[in-house]
Amino acid sequence: MFVKEITMFLSKSKIKLLALLLIPAFLNAKAEKKVTPQKTQKKETTTNVEKKIQQLEKEIVKKKNELFDLENELNKLKQKKPAPTKKGEVFYDLGSGLGKLPLHAVLHDPKNPDEAVKTIEEYFKDIRAEIPDAEREMVTRGKGSPVYGEIIPESFKKVLMDEGLNVGNIVKAVGIELSPTRHHHAVTIKNKLESDNKLPKDKEIDFRNENMLESDISDATLVYLGSTCYPDELMDKLVELLSKQKEGLRVVTLKELPDHEKFGFRKIKEVKLPMTWSSASPEHFYILEKSKKAAAKPAPKKEIKKAEPVATQEFEEAQEEVTKPVSFQAPGGAPFADEDEDTDEEK
Numbered sequence: 001m002f003v004k005e006i007t008m009f010l011s012k013s014k015i016k017l018l019a020l021l022l023i024p025a026f027l028n029a030k031a032e033k034k035v036t037p038q039k040t041q042k043k044e045t046t047t048n049v050e051k052k053i054q055q056l057e058k059e060i061v062k063k064k065n066e067l068f069d070l071e072n073e074l075n076k077l078k079q080k081k082p083a084p085t086k087k088g089e090v091f092y093d094l095g096s097g098l099g100k101l102p103l104h105a106v107l108h109d110p111k112n113p114d115e116a117v118k119t120i121e122e123y124f125k126d127i128r129a130e131i132p133d134a135e136r137e138m139v140t141r142g143k144g145s146p147v148y149g150e151i152i153p154e155s156f157k158k159v160l161m162d163e164g165l166n167v168g169n170i171v172k173a174v175g176i177e178l179s180p181t182r183h184h185h186a187v188t189i190k191n192k193l194e195s196d197n198k199l200p201k202d203k204e205i206d207f208r209n210e211n212m213l214e215s216d217i218s219d220a221t222l223v224y225l226g227s228t229c230y231p232d233e234l235m236d237k238l239v240e241l242l243s244k245q246k247e248g249l250r251v252v253t254l255k256e257l258p259d260h261e262k263f264g265f266r267k268i269k270e271v272k273l274p275m276t277w278s279s280a281s282p283e284h285f286y287i288l289e290k291s292k293k294a295a296a297k298p299a300p301k302k303e304i305k306k307a308e309p310v311a312t313q314e315f316e317e318a319q320e321e322v323t324k325p326v327s328f329q330a331p332g333g334a335p336f337a338d339e340d341e342d343t344d345e346e347k
Contacts, residue, residue, distance in 0.1 A: 088171035092220045094212040094238070096175030097148060098129055099186025101156055101224055103193065105173040106203040108160050117153040119198060123189050131181045139178050142211050143237070146179070147229040151254075151283075155273035159224075159252055164269045165285055167222060167250075172204040174220075176212045183209040213237055220245055225253035228281070232258070239263050242288065249288040256284050264290030 093101040100120055107116035129148040131139075136146040151159070160167050177183045186207045193199045208215060213234075217223065223242060227235065235258055242251055243263035250268075251257065254275075257265055268285040275281045 088169040089167055089221045090219045091170050091173040091222045091224070092215075092217050093173075093175045093224045093226075094215070094217075095144065095226055095230075096177045096186065096207070097150060097179075097182050097226070098124065098127055099175045099177070099182075099189060099207055100124060100150060100153065102173035102175040102186075102205055102207070103190060103199075104153060104156055105160070105170045106200060106205050107198070108157070108170060110161065113157045113161060117157050119193075120153045123193060127185050127189070129182060129185075131179050135179050135181055142178050143213070143231065143234050144178055144211075145229040145231060145234075148182075149228060149275060149277045150226060151273065151275055155275065158271075158273060159283065162271070162285070165222075165250055165252070170203070170222075172219070173206070174217075175207045176210060176215050176217075177207070178209070178211055180209055183207060213241060217241075217245060220249060223249065223251045225251065225255070227253050227255035228275075230255055239265075240292075243292040245288060245291065247288055247291045251286040251288070253284050253286070254281060257286055260286055264288055264292055 091102065091105045093099075093105075096102055103123075104116050104120050107119055109115060131146065139146040159165065160170075175186055177186065190199070190205055190207065199205060225238065227238075230238070235255060239257045239260065240263065242249065242257075243265070247264075251265070257263070260267060265286040266289050268287055270285070271283050272280040273283055
């Protein structure tokens with residue numbers, strides 16, 4: 001009996017001991033079972049977020065590429081689109097010399113016309129028009145005249161304000177001059193006016209060192225010719241050139257256009273204005289009513305010679321003599337009126 005009780009006790013003790021050993025292990029396993037799903041869930045959640053970030057980044061890159069392609073396409077379309085044409089007058093001075101008239105034209109304000117006169121006089125007060133002998137010969141070979149005289153700013157203001165000529169807002173002005181020296185002066189003054197913020201930003205000014213008979217003047221609406229000493233041969237070629245432009249073109253010239261009616265021009269009027277050599281020189285106003293453009297034939301190129309480069313030494317010598325007064329004489333050697341004027345120059 002005693003042995004049996006001891007055996008039963010030992011059995012119960014083993015069970016208790018076994019239970020004591022198994023319970024912690026069971027509890028640890030249960031705890032691990034609870035924690036493991038949470039870690040896995042967090043890991044899965046992190047992975048999903050990273051995938052979404054990667055997807056969004058790819059989508060952003062894709063959209064950026066699409067936007068880049070659209071911008072390229074837009075730029076291509078903008079390049080193909082013609083620039084808007086400014087409404088207004090396009091002024092050409094054929095034989096522009098020092099460039100006073102084109103600059104005056106873009107500076108001209110009908111509401112305050114005297115301001116442009118004052119600016120032109122101020123910026124050109126120390127500029128002279130003498131050119132080296134090599135240039136004089138080159139201009140003569142180009143069928144032009146090296147003799148220089150010009151309309152004074154006050155007179156040009158009256159031309160721009162003349163009711164018969166009916167000049168509108170000038171949006172572009174071009175000066176064409178064969179002499180490299182005079183062209184250089186014109187560009188220099190233009191650059192100075194620009195640096196001083198005197199030129200309007202919405203207007204275009206251009207100076208070309210080329211033969212007027214070869215120039216493209218197809219956009220011209222108003223042309224000026226300081227033609228007092230232009231040879232008859234040059235005037236014949238000029239009236240032919242001008243007759244091939246757009247109808248409505250107005251021409252102001254010191255020398256009458258030869259056979260103007262034959263070339264489709266109607267004379268508007270004649271006015272007398274002060275020049276650098278005379279107190280009253282006639283200006284002839286014309287309008288092109290019937291263009292000869294359809295029947296136009298190109299001018300013979302072999303008769304036209306472009307400006308030749310001027311030797312540096314000759315150019316420098318010309319600059320040293322800019323202060324020398326030069327008398328202006330009419331063809332034939334007779335001096336013009338107002339000989340005492342200090343603005344007389346030689347072209």
